Amino acid sequence: MSGAGDREPVFPTRQSLGTMKSKLKGAETGHSLLKRKSEALTKRFREITKRIDEAKRKMGRVMQIAAFSLAEVTYAVGGDIGYQIQESAKNARFRVRTKQENVSGVFLPAFESYTKDENNDFGLTGLGKGGQQVQRCRETYSRAVETLVELASLQTAFVILDEVIKVVNRRVNAIEHVIIPRTENTIKYINSELDELDREEFYRLKKVKNNKQRDNEIAEKAEVEKKGKRQDSDKENEDGPEAKDVLGEEEDQDVIF
Amino acid sequence: MEGLFYNVNGGYVEGVVRGYRNTLLTGQNYSNLTQCETIDDVKLQLSPAYGDFLASLPPNPSTSSLADKTTDKLVAEFRYIQGQATGTLAKFMEYLTYGYMIDNVALLITGTLHERDTRELLERCHPLGWFETMPVLCVATNIEELYNSVLIETPLAPYFKGSLSHQDLDELNIEIVRNTLYKNYLEDFYRFVNEHPEIRGTPTAETMSEVLEFEADRRAINITLNSFGTELSKQDRKKLYPEFGRLYPEGTLMLSRADDVEGVGLAVSGVHDYKSFFDTVGGGMNSSGPGNMSGGSGSDGKSLEDLFYQKEMEISKGAFTRQFTHAVIYAWVKLREQEIRNITWIAECIAQNQKERIGNYISVF
Amino acid sequence: MAAPPSAYKDRHFLAVIGDEDSVTGLLLAGIGHVTQPPDAQKNFLVVDSKTETSTIEQAFDNYTHDRKDIAILLINQHIAERIRHRLDTYTEAFPSVLEIPSKDHPYDPEKDSVLKRVRRLFGE
Numbered sequence: 225m226s227g228a229g230d231r232e233p234v235f236p237t238r239q240s241l242g243t244m245k246s247k248l249k250g251a252e253t254g255h256s257l258l259k260r261k262s263e264a265l266t267k268r269f270r271e272i273t274k275r276i277d278e279a280k281r282k283m284g285r286v287m288q289i290a291a292f293s294l295a296e297v298t299y300a301v302g303g304d305i306g307y308q309i310q311e312s313a314k315n316a317r318f319r320v321r322t323k324q325e326n327v328s329g330v331f332l333p334a335f336e337s338y339t340k341d342e343n344n345d346f347g348l349t350g351l352g353k354g355g356q357q358v359q360r361c362r363e364t365y366s367r368a369v370e371t372l373v374e375l376a377s378l379q380t381a382f383v384i385l386d387e388v389i390k391v392v393n394r395r396v397n398a399i400e401h402v403i404i405p406r407t408e409n410t411i412k413y414i415n416s417e418l419d420e421l422d423r424e425e426f427y428r429l430k431k432v433k434n435n436k437q438r439d440n441e442i443a444e445k446a447e448v449e450k451k452g453k454r455q456d457s458d459k460e461n462e463d464g465p466e467a468k469d470v471l472g473e474e475e476d477q478d479v480i481f
Numbered sequence: 482m483e484g485l486f487y488n489v490n491g492g493y494v495e496g497v498v499r500g501y502r503n504t505l506l507t508g509q510n511y512s513n514l515t516q517c518e519t520i521d522d523v524k525l526q527l528s529p530a531y532g533d534f535l536a537s538l539p540p541n542p543s544t545s546s547l548a549d550k551t552t553d554k555l556v557a558e559f560r561y562i563q564g565q566a567t568g569t570l571a572k573f574m575e576y577l578t579y580g581y582m583i584d585n586v587a588l589l590i591t592g593t594l595h596e597r598d599t600r601e602l603l604e605r606c607h608p609l610g611w612f613e614t615m616p617v618l619c620v621a622t623n624i625e626e627l628y629n630s631v632l633i634e635t636p637l638a639p640y641f642k643g644s645l646s647h648q649d650l651d652e653l654n655i656e657i658v659r660n661t662l663y664k665n666y667l668e669d670f671y672r673f674v675n676e677h678p679e680i681r682g683t684p685t686a687e688t689m690s691e692v693l694e695f696e697a698d699r700r701a702i703n704i705t706l707n708s709f710g711t712e713l714s715k716q717d718r719k720k721l722y723p724e725f726g727r728l729y730p731e732g733t734l735m736l737s738r739a740d741d742v743e744g745v746g747l748a749v750s751g752v753h754d755y756k757s758f759f760d761t762v763g764g765g766m767n768s769s770g771p772g773n774m775s776g777g778s779g780s781d782g783k784s785l786e787d788l789f790y791q792k793e794m795e796i797s798k799g800a801f802t803r804q805f806t807h808a809v810i811y812a813w814v815k816l817r818e819q820e821i822r823n824i825t826w827i828a829e830c831i832a833q834n835q836k837e838r839i840g841n842y843i844s845v846f
Numbered sequence: 847m848a849a850p851p852s853a854y855k856d857r858h859f860l861a862v863i864g865d866e867d868s869v870t871g872l873l874l875a876g877i878g879h880v881t882q883p884p885d886a887q888k889n890f891l892v893v894d895s896k897t898e899t900s901t902i903e904q905a906f907d908n909y910t911h912d913r914k915d916i917a918i919l920l921i922n923q924h925i926a927e928r929i930r931h932r933l934d935t936y937t938e939a940f941p942s943v944l945e946i947p948s949k950d951h952p953y954d955p956e957k958d959s960v961l962k963r964v965r966r967l968f969g970e
Contacts, residue, residue: 273964280961283946284953288833291949294871295544295829299822300786306870307605308655310892311591313878319858320917333939335917339876346874348656348711351721352663352700354786355707358874365875369860372944376918379960380942386963387939543950833949 230402231410236417244414248407255399262392264328269385272378279375283368290368293361300354312346318366320373330388332381337373339366487683487805494565495805498813501558502801504530506820507846514827515839520547523828527551544828551821555814556608562810569679573807575636576670577814581610582637583666587659589618590650593627612636624651640665644720657713660704660721667697667723680807688800688808695796697726698755699789705736705745706785727752758788787843794819794845819843857917857940861889861909863902864922867949872920889916893925903929909941916941923958924951933959 234240297305320335350358488495506514510526517523520541527535534554538546563574585606592602600619614634621627628647632638640662650658674680674689701722708718719737723729728736728749735748749755762785783791793815800812823842830839860877862869869892872878881887891905906929909919923945926933936943936959945960947953955961 276964277955277961280953280955280958287947287953288835290871291867292829292833292835294867294874294949295826295833299826299829304605306866306892307588307602308591309870309873310878310890311595311597312655313873313888313890314880316859316879316889317876318860320860322855322857322917335942346876348654348708348713349874351656351704351707351713352660353703355703356784356786359707361871362874362876365871369872369875369877372920372946373860373918376942376944379944380939382960382964383937383939383942387937 230406231413232406234410234414236414236421238418241411241414241418244407244411248404248411251399251403251407255396255404258392258396258399261328262389262396265330265385265389265392268327269382269389272382272385276375276378276382279371279378283371283375286368286371290361290365293357293364297350297354297357297361300357301350305349305358309346309349312349316340318369327385330385332384334377334381335373337370490567491570491805491807494562494570495809497562497565498809499801502809502813502816505816505846506530506823506844508844511823511827511842511844514824517827517831520544520828520832523547523824523831527824544825544832547828548821548825551824552608555817555821558817559609559814569677570807570810572673572677573680573685574810576673577811578609578612579636579666579670580663581607582612582635583610583640583659583662585610585615586618586632586635586637586662587655589615590624590627590658591655593618593621593624594651594655596622637662637666639669657717657721660700663700664721664723667693667700668725671697671723671725684803684806685808688803688806689811692793692796692800692808692811694726695793697723698728698732698749698752699793701726701728701733701736702745702749702755703786703789705739705748706742709741728755754792758785758792761788787841790819790843791845794843798845816845856915859889859916860918860920861913861916861941862920863891863893863905863909863925864920864946865925865948865950866892866894868920868922868946887913889913893922899928903932906932910936910938910943919943920946922946922948922951923953924948926959927957930957930959934962 232244234244317340318337319340320337322333322335324331325334326332346358346362349355510530514523514526517526524535524538524542524547531551531554534550534557535547538550542550559574563571566574588602588606600616603616603619606615612635614631617634618627618631621631625647628641628650632641644661644665645653645658671690671693674686674693680686704718704721715737719733722733722736724733726733728751732748732751736745739745739748746756746759749759761783797812797815800806800808803809823844826842827839830836859879860872862872862877864872869890873890877889879889889909891902893902902925906919906921909916917940919941921933921943926945933943933945943959945953945958
């Protein structure tokens, strides 16, 4: 029994039994706390995944509108402006910064978009023709990119939460399935070892007592024989040592228990 | 009198172009197109008009490849006419291509400025703006070299001369370069149709003047509207206005001073057509986005650009009422371009499932 | 647990790998950034049918791994399909990789690496 299962390498002493008991208690508290944390995070996580799902769908629509506004530009400008745009891009007007949000002790970064208005690479694009469409298209795409940034925040939160939840769950499971059983095992082991020791002790004392008794009997017999040799009829002496032995036995029992 | 000898040289070409005009899509065709559910349907509807040109497209082609193929047809027909043209007509057709050349050159300049391999840009160039020395432009690796040894060999050299130095190419925004070139081109074209001894006083001069004046005004108005809120100063802006047109000189002067849309409206109020455009648009040129071209928030109203396109098409259509003139070629090219834009637009609407806006094409037949 | 601030505090830019139209539109929104010469680096890559897959992978690695100033990488879904194995194995939080639809390829949630993970997590 005590050999089966995993247990901590401790000496089965009363002191370590105490340690183990407090460890078990700690593990149980930790387990319930982590479990609650994991639940809170999972709740949040589910919320986020739901929002990601929604946002991804929304993105589909927003990007479609944006793509359509680009089609309008192509229509109005009457040609391809792609290359020119690519070449005149110099400084990002649209940028993001990152801030943190604390969710149940986990720092989730969130992107926040901002524009640097002084950077305007395309102010003159479509000057002769279609400029208004170009500007409108820029606005539409800016809005679309904002949606994308929002989605990216959610997604980053998702990735991080996913990681965190995995770690927390791993801990919960480790406590639940490894640490607690192992501590319990150890306690059981210590208990059984201590019981074993008790039984051994008991048995040993019993043996000692028996030996003593036997020795006494032998000694008595020898004495009786001696006496018999000297005085053939004297049986009252047998009771004397026995009464003494009973006293001795009581004393021994006190020691044991 | 001019009609007496026009047919000696230009009669065949004019006849061909009138034939081409009859193959332009009509309102009936367009309404069929708008009923289509897929691009394949569009392709099918277009097959009588475009036939072989669309045959090589894969099933459900992208809208851009559709536009490419329809442009191919325009180019092929243009080349055919160009091959037939002689005398002033040949020269006239060359002028037609200069506009596209400007776009191509602007593209190549952009490429050179950013030290790209300009060779891959050649396929992005508009085929109508192709000129023989264009591949040579790719040889140039820096702007100075490009300017001194290559650009002066192109037909556009006169447009660079006098108004743009090679430093300008380096420093100015490419859009300003492009618009300067375009202004010079329009003025040159205008001079050509009004001063060339064989064209002066013919219906060609009359019709083309109208078309070019309209084009010049349109550019001036657009440049003004689009330059609000950019680093383009009023002086620089004024330099981009073509120096002719119905707005010139009072209107353009007022345009050059305009600070906002109302100012533009005031500047053009001298010309009835443009005034009515502005009235239609109704001062809604603000950021809220008027007209059907506004991204996403479209309504039935027309934007100023739409009205200009519409007007251009009407002028082009009107050109066909005249006989013995080169202007029909110009008109045909413009109509065909609009048709390509319409097809692309309709295809785009179908591809992107934006059916409610599909009716925003411009059809004049 | 959470990524240290150094992992993202310098990340200001968006990067994009996409087809011409998507890139053009996003650049119009103003995300384009070209670093100072001589080592000019663009934060966008235009992919067409002629672009090699290795080029895409290289750009992907560059944006996700080498460059420390990119916060979000946008990639067209149909291009993501070409380097799907990379996206499936990419689990970093920064930069965040976002699959976006393109004009000719509407968005398909079934293919998204992140949504795939969502579904796997909920055992659907």
